[in-house]
Amino acid sequence: MNAPRNLPGRDEDPDRLYTVTKGRSRPPEHAFDLVTLIVTEREAAPGMQSEHARILRLCATPTAVVEVAAELGLPVSVVKILLGDLLEAGTITARHPRFAPNKARLPDLDMLKQVLHGLQQL
Amino acid sequence: MVSNSSDTVVLAHRVPLRSTAENALKIVVVGGFGVGKTTLVGAVSEIRPLNTEETMTRAGEGIDDLSAVRDKRSTTVAFDFGRITLNDQHVLYLFGAPGQERFWFLWDRLFSGALGAVVLVDTRRLEESWYAIDRLEQHGTPFVVARNNFDGPAHTLAEVRAALDLPDHVPLVDCDARDRESSKQVLIELLRHLHRLAEAQRAVVEETL
Numbered sequence: 001m002n003a004p005r006n007l008p009g010r011d012e013d014p015d016r017l018y019t020v021t022k023g024r025s026r027p028p029e030h031a032f033d034l035v036t037l038i039v040t041e042r043e044a045a046p047g048m049q050s051e052h053a054r055i056l057r058l059c060a061t062p063t064a065v066v067e068v069a070a071e072l073g074l075p076v077s078v079v080k081i082l083l084g085d086l087l088e089a090g091t092i093t094a095r096h097p098r099f100a101p102n103k104a105r106l107p108d109l110d111m112l113k114q115v116l117h118g119l120q121q122l
Numbered sequence: 123m124v125s126n127s128s129d130t131v132v133l134a135h136r137v138p139l140r141s142t143a144e145n146a147l148k149i150v151v152v153g154g155f156g157v158g159k160t161t162l163v164g165a166v167s168e169i170r171p172l173n174t175e176e177t178m179t180r181a182g183e184g185i186d187d188l189s190a191v192r193d194k195r196s197t198t199v200a201f202d203f204g205r206i207t208l209n210d211q212h213v214l215y216l217f218g219a220p221g222q223e224r225f226w227f228l229w230d231r232l233f234s235g236a237l238g239a240v241v242l243v244d245t246r247r248l249e250e251s252w253y254a255i256d257r258l259e260q261h262g263t264p265f266v267v268a269r270n271n272f273d274g275p276a277h278t279l280a281e282v283r284a285a286l287d288l289p290d291h292v293p294l295v296d297c298d299a300r301d302r303e304s305s306k307q308v309l310i311e312l313l314r315h316l317h318r319l320a321e322a323q324r325a326v327v328e329e330t331l
Contacts, residue, residue, distance in 0.1 A: 034232060035146035035215045037139070061138035064146055064215060066203055070172035071136075075198075076232075077177060095144045097235055106264070106320040107237060115147060115237070116313040118208025122166065122306050 020051055020074065021081045031087070032080050037062040037095040051082055052091075059092060137169050142210045149214060149312065150233045152221045152258075153242035154250030158270045158299035159218035160202045162242060165305040167204025167216060175200040176232060199225055201232070216309075221254040229261065238312050239265040242299065245277055248285050255286060266293040266315055268308045 039062050044053035051072060058071055069079040086092040151159045164171045177198045202218040217233060219225070221241075233239075239258055243251045251267070258265045269275075269282055275296070277285075283294050293315050298304040 033235060034217075035148055035213075037143055037146055037213075061141055062143045063139065064205075064213075066174055066215065067172065067205075070174040070203075075175050075177045095146075097147065098145045106316065106323050109317065109320050109324070112237075112313060112317045112320060114212055115208055115214060116310065116317065118206070118212060118214070119306060119310050119313060122206065122302075 017075070017078050021078055024081050032065050032083055032094065033097050034066045034076065035064045035097055037064055038068060038083060039063075039093050039095065040091065041093055042091045052086060055079075055082060055086060056091060062095060139205075139213060140207065140210055143207070143213050144211050146213045146215055147208075148217060148233065148236040149309065150217045150219050150236050150239045150263075151242055152219045152239055152254045154221050154244065154247055157242050157244045157247070157250070159242055162240070162268075162270070162297070162299035162305045162308070163202055163204040163216045163218050165299060165302045166206060166309065168207060169205055171202045171204045171218070173200055173202050178231060197224070221250065223253050226253075226257050229257065236263065238316055239263050240308055240312055241265055241267045243267060243269050243282070243286070244272075245269060245275075245282060248282070251286060255288065264312075264316055264319055266295065266308065266312045268295050268297045268299075268311075270299045271296045272298075 038055070038059040040056045040059040042056075044056040048056075051074070054072060055068055058068060063071075065079060065083065066076060068083070069076045072079060074082075083092065083094075087094060151162055153159050160171050175198055177196050199220065201220070204216045206214045206216070208214055217236075219229075219233065241251055241254050241258065255265075255267070267282075267286065267288060269279070279294055279296065282288075286294075288294060293311050295308060295311050297308045
């Protein structure tokens, strides 16, 4: 009935995703952006879930959520759940994007100048 | 003169960010299949473009629930990304996003908070860009349009602008997505556009104060 088969174009087995997240299906609400930078604060402990340990090794230097997902080969939403665990345990910190422009608010001029300058240096 | 070109040479599997990196920004490159999004991202990125995926439900807007995967109420979308270290604090992430109609439900979820977008167009298939341009305008996301000019222009940019029904204030430029300098200029064009918009907005705010 609901037996999972291969998703179109993907080989990920939903049951495996469930195992990784221990059955949880929702990430903490709005906790992480795709480009939130994750930084490890405490090294992996023995016996830790392997995905958690991999994240902690990966984020020894700041690493964006989306890069963690790509390196682990897991969907972003699954990675957000795992990151939620680590954040709660205090083993990582998160550096969130500092602004989110919207219809009413463009990024400030100083920020845009920094980005422009950085691009011109490429 | 400080040049960071030497430390962006990719030797190891992973090129780590600087430990001082603290604020990441997003720009989305949107366009039809095969138009050169990944090529453009790769041309300017300090890492080989990576690929990841997100699984989302259409129903019950904004619900991000893996249980939906099991009963197939979900869509999986794959996207590429690359990055550019701008300075000690700031990093820019570039996302190559599919422009087809069926993927736009996830725009808000994945790419909200983006500085802006580049619409990459192929003049042989301009109609593939109409929908993306329409959605960006509705969404209020600032954007520029870049024509990926593979083999010499068959049309003038004025003709392309007319065919896209693109308003005058939206920049339209030519580029070669394979070329680093050319792709970099597209991003600079977007930043200049954003700067003009932000200046205009500030002027309006000051007037009303």
